[in-house]
Amino acid sequence: MSTTDASGTPLLVEHRDDRVIAVIDRPERRNAIDRATIEALHDLCADLERDPRTLILTGAGGTFAAGADIAELRERRAADALEGINTRAFMRIRALPMPVIAAVDGYALGGGAELAYAADLRIATPGARFGNPETGLGIIAAAGASWRLRELVGESLALELLLTGRVIDGEEAYAAGLVSELHPADELLPAAHVIADRIAANDRAATIATKRAFLAPRAAHPEIDLELQAQLFESPEKHRRMTAFLERRRRRRT
Incomplete structure (x- = not known):
């Protein structure tokens, strides 16, 4: 069975019997993650907690997610930070019963990078760009990068990326172990489905x-x-x- 929800949501969701494909779709904002995207991710998590299936998470238009929505983020205050708007959603994604595969092309910056870090598996294109430029905006990477990135790439590289805001491409991400596979852009989603097929073949x-x-x-x-x-x-x-x-x-x- 396959159904797609495309009713104006920032997240296009295709349901299959053994997997779900979710596409962040805000091309006018390079798929920046706003409050509506977070709410859509919570709805998706609720569905996958009730009916566990592998999740393939990607972005439309050659971009995974170019960070948080800065216009929205600029207006947030201390109470919003303590609410953990992105943090709680990404933790929920990480805790989903079945595996989560992030298929990353183009920019995965800030909150977009932290969403990718929350996945169980990450594959990418050579043209992918990972980075956490938060300190340049006067904030920290508080939605998972400060602890997940060290676990993924080691303390030295994680600290360098977090403190400098340097952006790495797909090749460096692969060499560092941040992603497990590299594929051309037109082969990225099929490669994610190959992984999902292998998972589906198991108990x-x-x-x-x-x-x-x-x-x-x-x-x-x-x-x-x-x-x-x-x-x-x-x-x-x-x-x-x-x-x-x-x-x-x-x-x-x-």
């Missing part, structure tokens, strides 16, 4: 459990791994898949 419950274990704090291990494994050991799907594996191996030997 859904095991995929959800793997993400839960991966995101758990260090102190929760190994107990959380054992608890999740215990649940999967009782699953009929585990028995079915292992039986099929043994049957295939038996046939290869005969």
